[in-house]
Amino acid sequence: MDFTLRPATVDDARAMAVMHLQSWRESYGRLLPDEFFARQEAGLPQRIDKYREYIAAGHARMLAFGPDGDLVGLGAAGQGDDEDRPCETELFMLYTLERIHGRGVGQALVDALIGDRPAYLWVLDDNPRAQAFYRRNGFVPDGRRQLCDPSWYSLPEHRMVRPGVGS
Template identity: 85%
Template sequence: MDFTFRRATVDDAQAMAAMHFRSWQESYGHLLPREFFEKQEAGLPQRADRYREFIAAGHPRMLAFDPDGELVGLGAAGEGRDDDRPGEVELFMLYTLERIHGRGVGQALVDALIGDGPAYLWVLDDNPRAQAFYRRNGFVPDGKRQLCDPSWYSLPEHRMVRPGVGL
């Protein structure tokens, strides 16, 4: 694999916001209306500011770059946010650009973020590719379901949990 991985710095925030937006277009373009993406695109400067704030506050993000130095993957994990959290660690986000799917970048990000320990995550119901990836990593649905925020058109999502690989 010719990709490089490192923790994000505040200087990466603008590229992170742009890559995150592009991955949403690729992953959710069939689920959300054009207006959603127009609003998200208009908010890219604010998203970059939020990334700078998160990173400066010590909330790390892991990045993946292709051989040309283009940002192609982004992930974050940390202390779980759910009141009824099934574990201490939550995988908050994992996004890779479509052109590098199947090349091991997502797996390398998961390995860097949570290793093989216990964790949980939320995934959209209509995201079979991501669900299959998470199942290969030992995650299974735990029965908890919710609707996304109305800004995400209340898309349904469910929680997946793993006790840890080999545990």
């Protein structure tokens, strides 16, 4: 698949929020009730504003666009804020639309966001596809677990860490 990557701009905020919600529906539709997605849909204006604020403040987001210019993936990484963080860099989010899974977009986003540096992330326990992808990228569970915020119905998640490619 032909695609291009570039950092997000403030003007991308609307497309990002819409694509992010669509990827949540595709990835978590079997785990979360319809009410969750209805609340997220109702909160799109606030999410758009939040993305604009983050980007304007210098919190980078990387975007992937398909051959028709449609947004098909997004990701973010930066200094983690876990008190017991195993390294400095956290992969905060990585989402691609289901129709492009397996076409290299997710890998390109990971490469652009964290390269071969040590990093960590949080992933839902019931997300085997994402876990397999992260394992292929050198991440392994480190034993740390937590429950998501109640707005996410307290779904269980665990932390995965990689020491860095070639370490």
